[in-house]
Structures are given as C-alpha cells and as structure tokens.
Amino acid sequence: MIPSRFDYVAPSTLDDAVTLLREHGGEAKVLSGGQSLIPMLKLRLAAPTVLVDIGRIDGLEYIEERDEALHIGALAREADLEQSAIVRDRYPLLYDTARVIADPIVRNSATICGNVAHGDPGNDHPATMIALDASFVLRGPNGTRTVAARDFFVGLFTTALEADEILTEVVIPAPAPRSGGAYFKLERKVGDFATAAVAAQVTLDTNGTCQRAGIGLTNVGPTPIRATNAEAFLQNKPLDAGTIAEASTLAASAAEPVADRRGTEGYKRDLIRVLTSRALTLAARRARGETSNRGR
C-alpha cells in the first residue's frame, strides 16, 4: 500500500517545526515514530499534504526525573521506557503499560508522546497518564502551555492539541511514598488493540488507607475514560477485597463500550470490572511493598 503524495520536511528545531505547522494550517501532520500515522497514510485514512518529521531534532529522547517529576521527551521510544531503570523501579504502571503496547519491534520506533497525541482511545498510554495524573507540554507559535491528561482527550482522535502545536513532553508527578500502580490489558494477540484495559495508581497512608486513587480505562469509549466515581469511592477507605470489588463495579459503570468483533458491550463492561479489580489489587500490593514493581 502506498500513501498519497505529500511533501516531507525535517526541521532541526522545535521552533522551526511549529513555524512549518502554522504555515500549512491543518494540512500538515507531525511525524515522530510513525507507527500509527504511517499505517493510516498507507490505508489513506489520512492524507496530509505535508509531513513535518520531528525525528531529526536533537535532545528530545530523554526520560529523566527532575523537580519531583518524570519528564519524557517527544522522541523517547516505548522501548526506552522498558529499558529505563527509573521507570522499572519507580513507575510500575508505566513499565507495565510499555510492555504490552503493540509488539517489541513496533516499540523500537513508537514514541510515548505520539501514543498520547494520536488521541486513539485504543492506545494504552492515555489511560495510564490519566491514572498517573500526568500533564502534557504543548508547544505552539505563542510558546508552551500545559494541559492535564484528564482534560486532554476531547473525542475520538480529537485532543486539546491545536493544528500548529506539538506535544513535546509528558510530565508525571513523582510517586509519593507508599504508592503503587498496575496495568492490566486483555488482547486477542500480541500487537492487537486492547479488548479492554485498566490502569490503576494508588497512594496509601501509613495505616494502609487509600489517600489517592487514579483509574483510567482503555478502549471502552470514544476517549480514554477516567473512572471518577470509583476514584472518589476509594478515598479514605482501606484497599481490601470488599472495597476493591465495589470500586471495580463502579469503574465498570463508567465504561461506555460498544460491541465489535472483540466482544459485546456487556462482555467488555464485565471485563473492566475484573481488570479493575486485578489492577487495584496489584497496585495496592506494590504500594505496600509486598511484591516487586516488576513482578506480578
């Protein structure tokens, strides 16, 4: 399959990239890892007249902790996330997620920022970023602005990004003591989108009571869904089997799945209940230090 014709430009700075996007209005698309965009171009689901390849811009591959947060640059790859010691040791939800995105070869090219900016509710990082209370740095002609993950996903393939903006960085708050997270995804085979998946991040106090819970749902609606009802319910409750079961039922009620070849609406809703239960249970065990962040 061969894409429609387009012009290709590879600027060497972000400012030049933004200028190019502004010049071309909505006709240009940003190319980074290309693992979502290039298949869409080949299937001619997208036919931009210009591709602005940010892959030649230096200094955007970082994954580093500073100022009480993890910063992920626009060109950091999923494979880099898997290989990052900081991510493995301190951000288990992120590590869990990176390992189940697409397949290992795709992850060598695919970028975290691209996964988020694409706005596909079937992508895995959006739910993760919502659960982690992450925010995104958007660079445009008038400088940068920061948008919280929970406000970023507007509709199907629609985000808060303007046509002349680039998502240049993901910022994730450093985990408080006694925090843990986990991602559970059911997929038919490696490389498939999730039938459904759940991201959970919890912080406990010294008595084991839940101080904060973040729960994001993948591929059960037009956008990734934040299960606010379940999050609120868990506030100031012990994370035991009973409260986890109740929160899981609430999360399932927040899902808006539609039937497709991966399953019926009811099946997917119940899957969210089961996966939420598993994700919260493992997140709590990790928060208590009962299991390593890499083990299950």
Next chain:
Amino acid sequence: MSTHDITVTVNGQTHSAEVESRLLLVHFIRENLRLTGTHIGCDTSHCGACTVIVDGRPVKSCTMFAVQADGRAVRTVEGLEVAGALHPVQAGFKEEHGLQCGFCTPGMMMTATALLESNASPSEGEIRSAISGNLCRCTGYTNIVKAIQHAAATIRATKTETPARGVAAPGKAATTA
C-alpha cells in the same frame, strides 16, 4: 510531491538515491537496491516479515519511509552471511529446521540477530517475547526458538574461543547449553 537525496548505508555499503517522500523503506530496499531477501507480508506493521535492523534496532521497514533512513545504517538478511560463511543465526535455522515455507524467515532472523547482540543468553521466554512481533504460520515457533538457542550457543562458544564471526555451527548437543 517532493523528492529527496538520501544516503543510506546498507550492509556496510553506502547507497545514494533520489527518492519520493512517500517511498517506504522496504520498497527502497527491494526495488531500488534489488535486495529482495526482505519480504513484504501484511504491509500493515503486524507480521514482521519486513523486519530490518536500523542503527542497531529491529524495525518494520513497511512502516518507515526511506527518507527517514537518510544517514542511517541498515542491515538486511543479505548482510548476515560473511565471506561465504553462514551467520550463527542462519546456521541455527538450518540445523534446527527453523523454517518451512521461509516467508517469515528473513524478518525472524533479523529480530533474532538484534536480540542476540544485546543478550547472548536469552531465556526461552525472552526469545518468545522478542519474536512476538514476527508471525510464522508454519512452524508453531518451537523450531524457531530452538534455532535461536542454537545460534546463542554458537555465539557464546565463539566469544570464549576467538572473536571471529560467522563460524560453522556446532553439533546439536550445543542447543541444551
């Protein structure tokens, strides 16, 4: 439409060409360079038949534009054999019958090669995980895993003896190492 002058190193040899923006790397490799060992399978980034190594990492060449490879080093299946000697991965596939129809084999071997360059002693689980983006519809994967284990044993044995590359494969006993 725009065209671009690119220079790509493929299997150690430098190639310069003028390419259209939309030319995919796999088409550049197969049609411009006539290196047809790299296969086009699903053409949708699922099957991995088109896997090549770009700057040390395996990528699906159906999901990368040739212009993105400008200035980079690409390795294809044709680059595995050195001076008439099979690469240990090729020898492993031969010895362990790691293929039937052979369609997935070039991509499978490039993924295996990159794996063994970063991890000379992968567990069976690590091998299966590494090749999970390469589909084979014939073998059921068992012999592919054995082939990669065979290659790993050869590479480890070679490293302890001499730094030479592309040695003949050892006997089957080595696969249990």
